[in-house]
Amino acid sequence: MTDQPAAKKLSARTLSRLPQYLRYLEVMHAQGVAHVTSAQLAKALGCSDALTRKDVAAMGHSGRAGQGYSVEALRYTIAHILGVTSGRRVLLVGAGNLGTALMSYEGFGDRGMHITAVADSDPAKIGQIIGGYTILDINDIGTDHDMELAIVAVPGEVAQDVADILVDAGITGILNFAPRRLQVPDHVRVQTVDLSAELQILAFHRDGTSG
Numbered sequence: 554m555t556d557q558p559a560a561k562k563l564s565a566r567t568l569s570r571l572p573q574y575l576r577y578l579e580v581m582h583a584q585g586v587a588h589v590t591s592a593q594l595a596k597a598l599g600c601s602d603a604l605t606r607k608d609v610a611a612m613g614h615s616g617r618a619g620q621g622y623s624v625e626a627l628r629y630t631i632a633h634i635l636g637v638t639s640g641r642r643v644l645l646v647g648a649g650n651l652g653t654a655l656m657s658y659e660g661f662g663d664r665g666m667h668i669t670a671v672a673d674s675d676p677a678k679i680g681q682i683i684g685g686y687t688i689l690d691i692n693d694i695g696t697d698h699d700m701e702l703a704i705v706a707v708p709g710e711v712a713q714d715v716a717d718i719l720v721d722a723g724i725t726g727i728l729n730f731a732p733r734r735l736q737v738p739d740h741v742r743v744q745t746v747d748l749s750a751e752l753q754i755l756a757f758h759r760d761g762t763s764g
């Protein structure tokens with residue numbers, strides 16, 4: 554596991570902003586920009602200058618007056634905290650419509666994430682090659698692997714069973730697409746993606762502003 558000394562000190566809210574900081578810094582880095590100011594970071598994230606300065610200070614960085622922060626140094630620190638410097642190996646469970654779309658998504662690699670194995674329970678899929686992956690039997694996922702993270706893209710009614718298998722296999726982070734609240738031990742982190750809920754929130758805000 555990646556050593557993440559700074560991550561423990563950061564608040565959950567700061568941590569939630571790190572991927573956005575990283576994305577912005579990667580764009581700056583690609584453009585050959587050497588330094589960014591807290592005001593530029595704040596503008597990119599849509600938050601206040603003071604908040605950005607606090608976030609960056611919490612990561613142990615201090616800017617130079619008139620120059621700002623080193624893009625390269627800050628980028629490295631955030632990538633290190635997020636554990637994306639060396640590439641995280643991800644197990645995808647569910648080789649259906651969503652799973653197949655995720656398999657073909659090339660953007661994970663750019664963000665230090667790699668789907669390294671795909672598992673399913675359908676005998677018609679197990680052993681087949683889908684999206685370039687040989688589909689594994691979910692029941693064969695033992696503890697002899699180096700994956701920490703998993704994506705759950707199975708029907709809601711089996712999602713908890715799958716989560717239990719993943720926890721037993723030593724997975725400590727689950728990105729859950731199934732419409733189920735997963736029960737996991739304290740050491741396992743679940744992030745649930747619910748596009749419908751996000752759309753409902755957007756619709757609510759639109760109704761709120763238009764009415």
Ligand SMILES: NC(=O)c1ccc[n+]([C@@H]2O[C@H](COP(=O)([O-])OP(=O)(O)OC[C@H]3O[C@@H](n4cnc5c(N)ncnc54)[C@H](O)[C@@H]3O)[C@@H](O)[C@H]2O)c1
Pocket residue numbers: 646647648649650651652672673674675678691705706707708709711714715729730731732746747748749
């Ligand atoms: N969160 C979102 O915004 C969002 C968007 C789309 C789909 N989804 C959800 O994602 C999930 C997958 O959707 P889909 O359209 O790909 O479904 P799908 O039916 O096409 O695929 C599901 C896959 O899971 C496999 N599966 C079933 N039981 C399993 C088990 N016990 N262990 C391992 N694999 C198992 C099936 O064989 C199949 O390959 C569903 O729960 C759906 O509701 C969520």
